[in-house]
Amino acid sequence: MLHQRACREVIAKIWFIRFQTSLRSNSQQVCVRLLPSPRCFFDEPVHVKVDGLSPHQKVELRSKLKDDKGVTFRASALVAADASGQVDLCRSPSLGGSYTGVESMGLFWAMAAETPHSKLLKKNVLASMMVDIEVLHGDTGQGPFPGVLDVYTLGGGISEVRASLLANKGIVVLALAYYGFQDMPRTVPKYFDLEYFEEAITFLRRQPQVQGPGIGILSISKSGDLALSMASFLSGISATAWINGSNANTVVPLHYKDLIIPSITPIVENVTFSPSGILDIRDALPDPETEGNRGSVIPIERSSSRFLFAASEDDRNWNSCLFAQQAAARLRHHGKENFEVVMYPRAGHFLEVPYMPHCPSGFHPAVGQVVVFGGEAKAHHQAQLDLWRRVQEFFRKHLDGNNTAQKATLYTRGPTGVHP
Structure with a gap:
């Protein structure tokens, strides 16, 4: 929408x-x-x-x-x-x-x-x-305005709350579902096709009220690796906000023309139980940079996009802090400084818009059971406030058609301190 x-x-x-x-x-x-x-x-x-x-x-x-x-x-x-x-x-x-x-x-x-x-x-x-x-x-004008593709988490359809609130900031937002919404398949498909997302990007960029030359992508969880794939293989993306995602393709293979990126294989033996008896899958996804898993890592060094990596230190869905650090290290290894990394202590997986209630556990569509998502309520709330501000500033800065990209690597442990 x-x-x-x-x-x-x-x-x-x-x-x-x-x-x-x-x-x-x-x-x-x-x-x-x-x-x-x-x-x-x-x-x-x-x-x-x-x-x-x-x-x-x-x-x-x-x-x-x-x-x-x-x-x-x-x-x-x-x-x-x-x-x-x-x-x-x-x-x-x-x-x-x-x-x-x-x-x-x-x-x-x-x-x-x-x-x-x-x-x-x-x-x-x-x-x-x-x-x-x-x-x-909020008086409506004709634009043009920055454009953002909002891709939500696995099984969540679309986040019209997030998209509409961002639209209130003077941004044109296309909220895109990729399964589990209305007449789409209700179960996880056998693979995701990147050309579907390419069509959405083309559609958004062609809207007369969207200013160019590029658009932004807002993602969270599973859509994080989809966002990195879009930024790596598709044109016209200037700013990519990745929230508690993965730097490797997950859940199912990703297809794009003649290219197939396999999904990283979970290690079932690493699944544990929380003290309350709920599944803890944080360590089920192995280190993407180890032997046998590197074929699933997304080659983000191909991208000319700017990146904002936001990770929660108590994310129990997976080790998003490790994945953010590896993504940043990969860019740095290829001589790029087109990224920012912010980490939130005691925050859980679902970093939503400000004042959204904390979700410490819930049903996971890929697992088929209730799992722990982590986080402490107040720290999670503070992280959501800080991240929402950062996301808006990130898109404003890097989707301005007259703006030249700044070279900067920022490591922040938000909202209370700074990493060296």
């Missing part, structure tokens, strides 16, 4: 050190106010208000500045208007983005550099530094 919700914007500009302000709007009702004045010194707080919205309407606030070295810094916050249609950052909490909670100056201190390892540089204190504040709200 194709989802689209575009955005219009209201822009206010704040000058620091020397004072000047301007306001541009294509909506007569929406107004951005900067109190006590849109002109201030850098160490003075700014009170940001937005008026003229619909009651309880959700909007995205974005901040941007460029330092004296030309490095761009950005931050964002998803907020909801109150009953009167007003957003007041002194009392309106951010529900997602670069920070969460009530932080009146969050759009400033939460800015991150687009160029890795960059510190904000200000040499000439007599010259102004300008911050752009944008308010994007």
